[in-house]
Amino acid sequence: MQPIPSAVVASLALAVSAAMTPAQEAPQPPVAKRVPHVQEWHGAKFEDPWFWLREKDSPDVRAYLEAENAYTKAMTAAQKPLEEALYQEFVGRVQQTDLSVPTRRGGYCYYNRTVEGLQYPISCRKPAKADGAMDEAAPEQVLLDLNELGKGLAYIGVGGAEVSDDDQLLAYSTDTTGFRQYTLQVKDLRTGAVQKDLAERVTSFEWAADGKTLFFATEDAVTKRSDTLWRLELGKAPVQVHKETDEVFAIGVSRTRDRKWLLLGAGSTDTADWLALPADAPTGAWQPVIARQKGHRYRVDHREGSWYVASDLGAVNFRVVQVPVGKPDLATGKEIVAHRTDTQIEGFDVFATHAVVTEKKEALTRFRVLDFATGAWRELAFPEPVYAAFAGATPEFTSTTFRIGYQSMVTPSSVFDVALATGERTLRKQTVVKGYDATKYKSERLWATARDGVKVPISLVYKDGHPRDGSKPLWLYAYGSYGYGMPATFDGNRVSLLDRGVAFAIAHIRGGDDMGQQWHKDGMLMKKKNTFFDFIDCAEHLIAEKWTTAAKLAIEGGSAGGLLMGAVTNLRPDLFAAVHSAVPFVDVMNTMMDASLPLTVGEYLEWGNPNEKPAFDYMLSYSPYDNLTAKAYPAILVTTSFNDSQVMYWEPAKYVARLRTVKQGDKELLFRCKLEAAGHGGASGRYDRWRDTAFEMAWMLRQVGVTQ
Secondary structure, three states: OOOOOOOOOHHHHHHHHHHOOOOOOOOOOOOOOOOOOEEEEOOEEEEOOOHHHHOOOOHHHHHHHHHHHHHHHHHOHHHHHHHHHHHHHHHHHEOOOEEOOOEEEOOEEEEEEEOOOOOOOEEEEEEEOOOOOEOOOOOOEEEEEHHHHOOOOOOOEEEEEEEOOOOOEEEEEEEOOOOOOOEEEEEEOOOOOEEEEEEOOEEEEEEOOOOOEEEEEEEOOOOOOEEEEEEEEOOOOOEEEEEOOOOOOEEEEEEOOOOOEEEEEEEOOOOEEEEEEEOOOOOOOOEEOOOOOOOOOEEEEEEOOEEEEEEOOOOOOOEEEEEEOOOOOOOOOEEEEOOEOOEEEEEEEEOOOEEEEEEEEOOEEEEEEEEOOOOOEEEEOOOOOOOEEEEOOOOOOOOOEEEEEEEOOOOOOEEEEEEOOOOOEEEEEEOOEOOOOHHHEEEEEEEEEOOOOOEEEEEEEEEOOOOOOOOOOEEEEOOOOOOOOOOOOOOHHHHHHHOOOOEEEEEOOEOEOOOOHHHHHOOOHHHOHHHHHHHHHHHHHHHHOOOOOHHHEEEEEEOHHHHHHHHHHHHOHHHOOEEEEEOOOOOHHHHHOOOOOOOOHHHHHHHOOOOOHHHHHHHHOOOOHHHOOOEEOOEEEEEEEOOOOOOOOHHHHHHHHHHHHHEEOOOOEEEEEEOOOOEOOEOOOHHHHHHHHHHHHHHHHHHOOOOO
8 A cells, every 4th residue: 555645635634533533523524635627528618626536546546545435434333233234144045165057068067166264166077977967976176266366365356267179278367456357377177287377458268179279359458448369379479360440349259059160259339240260270261250230230150051140130139040151141041030029039049959049028038949850949938927037058069958047036046957859947956045935025027107108117026015105115226228138136135135124126227128129229329318217217106106215215226327326316316315326437428538448439339429519418418427416415325446447446436526515415425445456346255245245235224224
């Protein structure tokens, strides 16, 4: 830690000392100094006296963040018993020593196991028997033990891991800061020897069929855009083989399930294309599957000389077309799955004898299985009205089963293997939640009517017997950006809310893809405000239906969901009692006008290009930082990480500094910045994450009158 210089403003020192005063003296919030800074955009001048908080290496910045942390610690001291109770509940529900369901890849079955008291999972494998099942009697081979790799480190994360076709080499990447900056390593699984630091800033990687050639993609050092593909023959220097020059595209390398083709995907918000290379010809030339076309997104897989293409060309929710390799004409190809306006195709998994299409309709996922021999389809149905289902890991092309994950807001995470030929399901594992009885909880689907008449789904869970008289708190969560829908998943930690009489809801607002791709389009660019209005209208619906009141409504969102939190509290501060804004994207204009920042240019297609005046004006009209005004805001907790690479720490820091100067009333405004190694998702270790969640949950509960 750098020493705090004497020049640090007196208010910071006062804040630190105030946080240490006796309990009877109320600590005073830090006051960030103002430094004149004016920017001129589109001929207008904009003052930003907290712009200096971007200076990450400045001792003044460090001192301010430490002062905010000290103030938060002082203001939350009384909730420590509740935090500890929540933490013990979280840990007590978890079977801490546990084993994942093994997954067959090649000659081995791979699994993760956790050990009580250890922060990280241990990745292992055992040989597969002739029938594909794991040989339980065989000795275990540890591939990666993050508890060992992370010794002495505050953070350790794995970007990916891939085993060579001969099962002998493991390529993996690690990040030790939380900045999502990964270093490539290769471990010889026969000897345990590791070739370290083969490449920096690695974003994806894949083996060629020869078991000695590795393709990997790297990111630009400034923008963090994945833009360069390399070929590495072990023992030699890497060779650059492709460079993506369009700044709105990012690349990634992968492999078809039948292992015959390497794929290089390039994608932006509205366009995608793929290059392919035979996996057994690593020095060959990459060839386009389908030529890049603006506005065309597609995904591909391969089977018996054909590409199976999920395309949105003239089909906003995608359709699937089979085309021959070398002649990928979608117009003359065989249509396998037709486009439907009410159903989105989320995935198309191709196997030797069958294919599985993953679809979403009305914020619910379903699967349909195609038998290539007969052309017959079989649909997999689920019993609950609100649930979440996912295509699981089924890497083997010749597999006769398809793995799915299933859960709901009352059903813990479950893993099923589905027989492709019959549809028969075998439950392989349901996560153990100690002391939990699912029959004591209820989940349902509500529909709110937005101000423009659109029906917006809400997923709701509560303890059986929950009163519908507005007397109880409700926690409302949403995201609503990038076409990422919010599945109605199970969360063991959430049981602590439900048992305290708090209902929990997810608003499936526009900007996600919960209701199809048009749902995303209607919540982006010049329609972005639909996202905010939908959330407000969902909140008002829940209040009107007497699930809660404004005085007991707690809301939460993170990253782009933090933008949502900032926007809705500016629009309707009277509607909410408490707000948790996690790693929030709130300084929209400064970020989007600075093309040198990580990821900014690629975001133009989601938010708009502010260099264009109409887009600038629209974004400025909702940017949370730029629309803070003198009014009574609800209680707000803002959390972030100093090493966040997705939303830089200074966005929430500036937001809090400005908000302190305009907020009226005595509601809490707290800021917590993890100065130790942590990233966009917070801490890397599970016990550390539980501690952080307990803190955040205790704070939110306290704001709505729940203190134990």
